[in-house]
Amino acid sequence: MRVSIVDVANRAEVSISTVSRVLNRRDLVNAKTRERVEAAIRELGFRPNAFGRGLMLRRSEVVGLVLPDLHGDFYSEIIRGADAKARSMGYNLVVSSAAAGEDSHSLLERLQNRGLIDGVAVMISEVTEDTERVLSGFRQPVVLMDGVSPGDQHDSVVIDQERGVQALASHLLGKCGVRRVIFLGGCDTNADTQARLAAWRRSLTKARLPLVDEDVYHLDYEFESACRLAADRLDDWADPDTCVVAANDEMAAGVISAAHAAGVTVPDELQVVGFDDTRLAKLIRPKLTTVRVPMWQMGARAIELLCGRIQDEAKEPRRVSLPPALVVRDSCRANGVS
Amino acid sequence: MRVSIVDVANRAEVSISTVSRVLNRRDLVNAKTRERVEAAIRELGFRPNAFGRGLMLRRSEVVGLVLPDLHGDFYSEIIRGADAKARSMGYNLVVSSAAAGEDSHSLLERLQNRGLIDGVAVMISEVTEDTERVLSGFRQPVVLMDGVSPGDQHDSVVIDQERGVQALASHLLGKCGVRRVIFLGGCDTNADTQARLAAWRRSLTKARLPLVDEDVYHLDYEFESACRLAADRLDDWADPDTCVVAANDEMAAGVISAAHAAGVTVPDELQVVGFDDTRLAKLIRPKLTTVRVPMWQMGARAIELLCGRIQDEAKEPRRVSLPPALVVRDSCRANGVS
DNA sequence: ACTAATGTTGAAACCGTTTTCATTAGCACC
DNA sequence: GGTGCTAATGAAAACGGTTTCAACATTAGT
Numbered sequence: 231m232r233v234s235i236v237d238v239a240n241r242a243e244v245s246i247s248t249v250s251r252v253l254n255r256r257d258l259v260n261a262k263t264r265e266r267v268e269a270a271i272r273e274l275g276f277r278p279n280a281f282g283r284g285l286m287l288r289r290s291e292v293v294g295l296v297l298p299d300l301h302g303d304f305y306s307e308i309i310r311g312a313d314a315k316a317r318s319m320g321y322n323l324v325v326s327s328a329a330a331g332e333d334s335h336s337l338l339e340r341l342q343n344r345g346l347i348d349g350v351a352v353m354i355s356e357v358t359e360d361t362e363r364v365l366s367g368f369r370q371p372v373v374l375m376d377g378v379s380p381g382d383q384h385d386s387v388v389i390d391q392e393r394g395v396q397a398l399a400s401h402l403l404g405k406c407g408v409r410r411v412i413f414l415g416g417c418d419t420n421a422d423t424q425a426r427l428a429a430w431r432r433s434l435t436k437a438r439l440p441l442v443d444e445d446v447y448h449l450d451y452e453f454e455s456a457c458r459l460a461a462d463r464l465d466d467w468a469d470p471d472t473c474v475v476a477a478n479d480e481m482a483a484g485v486i487s488a489a490h491a492a493g494v495t496v497p498d499e500l501q502v503v504g505f506d507d508t509r510l511a512k513l514i515r516p517k518l519t520t521v522r523v524p525m526w527q528m529g530a531r532a533i534e535l536l537c538g539r540i541q542d543e544a545k546e547p548r549r550v551s552l553p554p555a556l557v558v559r560d561s562c563r564a565n566g567v568s
Numbered sequence: 569m570r571v572s573i574v575d576v577a578n579r580a581e582v583s584i585s586t587v588s589r590v591l592n593r594r595d596l597v598n599a600k601t602r603e604r605v606e607a608a609i610r611e612l613g614f615r616p617n618a619f620g621r622g623l624m625l626r627r628s629e630v631v632g633l634v635l636p637d638l639h640g641d642f643y644s645e646i647i648r649g650a651d652a653k654a655r656s657m658g659y660n661l662v663v664s665s666a667a668a669g670e671d672s673h674s675l676l677e678r679l680q681n682r683g684l685i686d687g688v689a690v691m692i693s694e695v696t697e698d699t700e701r702v703l704s705g706f707r708q709p710v711v712l713m714d715g716v717s718p719g720d721q722h723d724s725v726v727i728d729q730e731r732g733v734q735a736l737a738s739h740l741l742g743k744c745g746v747r748r749v750i751f752l753g754g755c756d757t758n759a760d761t762q763a764r765l766a767a768w769r770r771s772l773t774k775a776r777l778p779l780v781d782e783d784v785y786h787l788d789y790e791f792e793s794a795c796r797l798a799a800d801r802l803d804d805w806a807d808p809d810t811c812v813v814a815a816n817d818e819m820a821a822g823v824i825s826a827a828h829a830a831g832v833t834v835p836d837e838l839q840v841v842g843f844d845d846t847r848l849a850k851l852i853r854p855k856l857t858t859v860r861v862p863m864w865q866m867g868a869r870a871i872e873l874l875c876g877r878i879q880d881e882a883k884e885p886r887r888v889s890l891p892p893a894l895v896v897r898d899s900c901r902a903n904g905v906s
Numbered sequence: 907a908c909t910a911a912t913g914t915t916g917a918a919a920c921c922g923t924t925t926t927c928a929t930t931a932g933c934a935c936c
Numbered sequence: 937g938g939t940g941c942t943a944a945t946g947a948a949a950a951c952g953g954t955t956t957c958a959a960c961a962t963t964a965g966t
Binding site: 277278279280284285292300301303305307313326327344345346480483487490510513514515 | 619647
């Protein structure tokens with residue numbers, strides 16, 4: 231048998247208004263009355279119903295997080311950050327992935343969920359022409375994470391790719407004596423890949439080592455495909471002054487695995503670096519030199535922005551930029567020519 | 569300006585009852601009227617409000633998933649399965665972790681969330697005395713996943729640990745010539761660890777190779793601690809007929825890493841197996857022999873049970889048992905004495 | 907003692923749906 | 937032409953809260 235605010239009111243011999251006030255504006259009710267009401271609430275185990283509440287308040291205290299996928303370290307770390315922050319701000323977090331064969335439009339619509347959700351943080355990694363249309367279809371606050379940033383209409387938290395690549399490039403070119411870079415990206419519609427590739431082109435051109443098209447590969451972020459490609463190209467690549475730059479750690483791990491199988495030692499005969507600093511980077515041998523992307527932070531900041539906007543609709547779009555950090559490990563040479 | 573069912577009714581020149589019927593029981597309304605209403609809905613961009621709806625229907629079509637943690641492959645795979653199934657059954661999934669320093673009681677209470685959630689699938693890996701109390705505090709359907717199973721009051725989906733361990737044991741003892749097993753578990757309050765250890769004791773006793781207490785270690789499921797322990801004990805362990813049996817893949821990877829650093833080759837001088845078959849198992853060298861736990865399935869089945877129960881309260885508790893599968897790779901010897 | 911301000915409470919409106927129940931119209935049947 | 941059905945619709949009552957507004961009691965100020 232469900233217990234409603236009426237039951238509490240009866241038991242405490244007050245009106246429902248008073249019960250409601252005890253719940254929301256304690257200071258407005260006399261101390262002795264309040265005690266009676268609180269006792270009744272306790273004894274009956276009353277919990278205010280979210281629907282009745284939401285109907286009046288027009289908010290649910292639930293926020294959504296939409297990711298391209300839920301697979302792997304990368305995303306779980308974002309979820310952790312988002313979850314922690316949401317909780318600390320008194321919200322619940324609904325997570326959903328845009329993958330799973332459903333087109334993102336219907337997913338977002340479904341999530342928007344007739345007002346059940348107060349706002350959404352979205353990460354879209356593939357650039358498509360209707361991204362903007364989908365986003366503008368939202369009636370509630372939206373925060374964009376990383377990837378795409380169509381216009382400046384939304385709050386967003388992005389990774390400062392340029393800075394990460396620069397740190398990596400100056401390390402490789404300066405300390406590791408790298409003279410040739412092989413770039414392994416994801417699909418060429420992927421926003422991260424685009425940003426990183428562009429940043430590499432700039433960095434290398436500045437160092438008078440332009441990245442030639444033959445050394446740019448578009449794969450799929452997977453271990454296996456990087457492994458296969460590397461096995462095939464290793465004869466060409468293997469050189470102490472060459473570095474394979476992968477757009478994520480998994481592909482870097484794939485290259486290292488292929489090199490290992492072919493008897494090419496890393497980093498002495500070929501250098502490799504990754505991107506993201508996932509858990510994997512520390513687990514393979516040699517440990518991976520990579521760039522730490524603050525995923526936890528990204529999730530947390532996105533939710534922070536989102537909840538802020540929910541509470542204060544007026545503010546103009548804010549943009550948070552998160553700096554990645556170079557993590558030097560063992561997959562490229564320590565000091566110049568070894 | 570929000571558009572409600574009243575606006576639609578006005579525009580279509582019908583009553584709100586009719587609009588509602590078009591939404592829920594199309595067949596009850598005349599074709600011509602229906603068309604008018606549908607046109608109005610389309611033109612106004614009307615979406616039924618979830619609070620009004622939930623208030624009447626007493627359900628939200630949202631289900632919760634509570635995990636001990638969100639970190640790592642293991643959990644993301646469960647989330648994926650749960651999400652996919654929830655979606656296909658017309659539900660939305662709220663994910664939350666019981667970690668993050670909050671005691672699980674208040675989390676579950678909060679998630680139960682005044683009825684905002686129709687039910688919860690819970691995975692509790694640590695056995696504590698108040699587990700049962702917490703679970704019985706629920707007023708809505710609960711499905712238990714893996715780990716703890718207090719009484720038979722709830723639906724549950726478990727991993728058939730016994731079967732997984734048996735498969736592994738018969739492979740190791742039969743094909744790999746293993747004569748001594750070192751067991752690396754998680755914390756000894758962990759339900760999985762308890763189940764696996766007990767299963768190993770039975771399997772080994774049956775083979776007249778009882779597991780001695782000195783060869784049982786309780787760690788924390790982490791790469792690092794397994795790595796440190798192995799580095800310390802490797803002198804004792806290193807033997808072609810010894811196999812380190814870790815309760816998850818990460819610890820197995822830690823042992824392999826330590827062995828590699830100490831110049832002990834796996835599997836020739838020491839055999840190692842993991843458990844779970846996470847992504848990591850394929851990425852390290854040698855590739856890990858392990859037991860595939862159907863995590864995606866577990867998430868999916870749990871949600872399936874949950875939604876089933878939500879729709880049909882009456883049924884008596886069901887228990888689904890998922891069989892793990894042996895995955896033979898390169899971290900133990902292929903055929904008897906090599 | 908009269909007035910104004912303040913503190914405390916309850917009645918009732920409202921939020922946006924679904925659903926029950928009554929009403930009306932159209933139709934077949936005798 | 938009345939009677940009994942069915943189909944189509946609308947009015948109104950929930951559902952469980954919050955909030956406005958008015959009422960009343962109390963206190964302070966003069």
